[in-house]
Amino acid sequence: MTETILRGRVLSFRRRPEGVSDTDALDWFEDGAVHLRDGMIVAMGDFDRVAVPGVPVTDHRPHLITAGFIDTHIHFPQVQIVASWGAQLMDWLNIYTFPAETRFADPAHAARMAKAFYDLLLSNGTTTASAFCSVHPTSVEAYFTEAEGRGMRMLGGKVLMDRNAPEALQDTPQSAYDDSAALIDRWHGRGRALYAISPRFAITSTPAQMEAAGALIARHPECHVQTHLSENLDEIAFACSLYPEAEGYLDIYARYGMLGPKSLLGHAIHLSDRERAVIGETGAHPVHCPTSNLFLGSGLFDEAALRAHGATSGIATDIGAGMSWSMLKTGGAAYAIAQLQKRSLDPLTGFWWITRGNADVLGLTDRIGTLQAGTEADITVLDSRATPELAIRMEAAQDLKDELFALLIMGDDRAVVETYVAGRPSRPR
Ligand SMILES: [Zn+2]
Known part of the structure; x- marks a missing residue:
């Protein structure tokens, strides 16, 4: 049995957000954790509640932990x-x-x-x-x-x-x-x-x-x-x-x-x-x-x-x-195309789309696209300050929505700290 707990700022989606203030669509844990066992997610929540004595912790703070x-x-x-x-x-x-x-x-x-x-x-x-x-x-x-x-x-x-x-x-x-x-x-x-x-x-x-x-x-x-x-x-x-x-x-x-x-x-x-x-x-x-x-x-x-x-x-x-x-860049381009149609794709919906939204489209939400317990441990860890332009932008970020939007517009592979496939660190070095 392989088992580990990832600690960081945990973001997952329950459904499509209905706008930028629809935080009910999110599971969001500022000091959060995801417990992985044998390639599956067995728990997601606040670190204090998810932590189990004896299970090793990989500390990704202050990075974002999202579904792959x-x-x-x-x-x-x-x-x-x-x-x-x-x-x-x-x-x-x-x-x-x-x-x-x-x-x-x-x-x-x-x-x-x-x-x-x-x-x-x-x-x-x-x-x-x-x-x-x-x-x-x-x-x-x-x-x-x-x-x-x-x-x-x-x-x-x-x-x-x-x-x-x-x-x-x-x-x-x-x-x-x-x-x-x-x-x-x-x-x-x-x-x-x-x-x-x-x-x-x-x-x-x-x-x-x-x-x-x-x-x-x-x-x-x-x-x-x-x-x-x-x-x-x-x-x-x-x-x-x-x-x-x-x-x-x-x-x-x-x-x-x-x-x-x-x-x-x-x-x-x-x-x-x-x-x-x-x-x-x-x-x-x-x-x-x-x-x-x-x-x-x-x-x-x-x-x-x-x-x-x-x-x-x-x-x-x-x-x-x-x-x-990059699906971040892809989400950013979708924002630009929506702007040409006089609409604004909000950053929560953008992140939902490249994770749970696409899982919904594939009919695979029971397996991938969220960090829900019982799903497969495919996870991406993001550094919102990975590049000089992101770092300076993030100094002025007000909230999670600002951070996600900066990642969609300015982020790419450099913002990806780690990619877990079925619970295993798999980002090429
Ligand atoms: Zn094609």
Whole structure:
């Protein structure tokens, strides 16, 4: 049995805050503690109440102890194409993304990139992510093998794509089905791995492959589903031209049975109210990728409009179109995008979103995303004075909300003091 108590300023969320003064949404302990045993959290509260004689204490004071960050949309084979210049979505895919993904047929390359991928996630305090791998089963193998070695709860799957991409990145309807089914058998529920069925997007799948994907989803309701939706206007026009019978982009996915509470729809920017209503009715989850949307000039995600239609959204980096691996920076970018829509994302909601909010979207709040007893001990420790600019800013901070906001706007991997995965210190040094 391994057992330890982390002492520090403990922050966790009970639900989505309804504004900056909604402290009832928080569990907040200024001199707090989290008791970890065998990879699980067994208690959270004031240090005096949680402390147990004989159990060693790791003293993180004055740092913040939060649930590990969760990234609900990221591309494993795009580790090396962050900051690729000068293109919007369709050109960016053809010029940079597809050539990079082709290399993941090589198991040695995939394994090396997996090490870099997880080092970067953990350096940034991210303990769970849902990733698109390349079309090659070898990439999924590398992705989950490395995660298993580190004990991480990760979601992912091979992309399905059988047209509008280089030959080396194409599968077929049958091989997409068979390879995905074999990977589900091998990985889903093994340790902490969860499989996500991943038709890349309507443009790179023929109707026959979409049908195969729909059949796979029906056969494996235990798996998540992830794809891309309405990111860019040219993409929407192209997708709709390929499926003229559909009543719009979202309807393509609806027709093949891809919308449900386990569906993650990356981007979901340019939508009609009818489409927002369908997303809300089906329980599917849009995923906001703010730094990516700015980088590719895709458009402004409208979280409030989606919420008004009953849809709950995730938030994600979308590496490699995303500009940062940091969920802090990602939350900061979401703030800036909301400002362009004359709304202010409050810092409590920002922190909720990158932890419990994303766990809610994944349907995993019983396991990750909070510091509640009975959940898995994935924890991030943050130093709000990690850099000179944060330190000088924090001298003028009035309260917790100021501190969290400074971290969202100015924080990044330098603010991450430690990342615990299933109770083990795992931040790369
Ligand atoms: Zn993406």
